[in-house]
Amino acid sequence: MGIAAICRSGHQYGDYxxxxxxxxxxxxxxxxxxxxxxxxGPVYPGPWLTNCALQSITFG
Structure with missing residues (x-):
């Protein structure tokens, strides 16, 4: 089974x-x-680069 997340930096020129x-x-x-x-963080030239990683997971 897989889980996924999409996050955004919130910066005006940020990517997802x-x-x-x-x-x-x-x-x-x-x-x-x-x-x-x-x-x-900023990438030149271009939008801000967003990176995500799974920290923890719990099941209930």
């Missing part, structure tokens, strides 16, 4: 970044909570 992760979801799971870390 995305991240995905593959994980096994236990049987009976009704909720999945994921925490993502996003960072952004």
């Amino acid at each position: 970044g995305w991240a995905s992760a593959m994980t096994a979801i236990p049987a009976g799971t009704t909720t999945v909570t994921a925490t993502w870390a996003c960072s952004t």
Whole structure:
């Protein structure tokens, strides 16, 4: 099973970044909570570059 996130820097000229992760979801799971870390920085010439990474995941 895969999970994915799209994040944006919020900068006027920022781009969208995305991240995905593959994980096994236990049987009976009704909720999945994921925490993502996003960072952004300028790239010349061009928009701000956004990077995302999965920090943690919990199942409920």
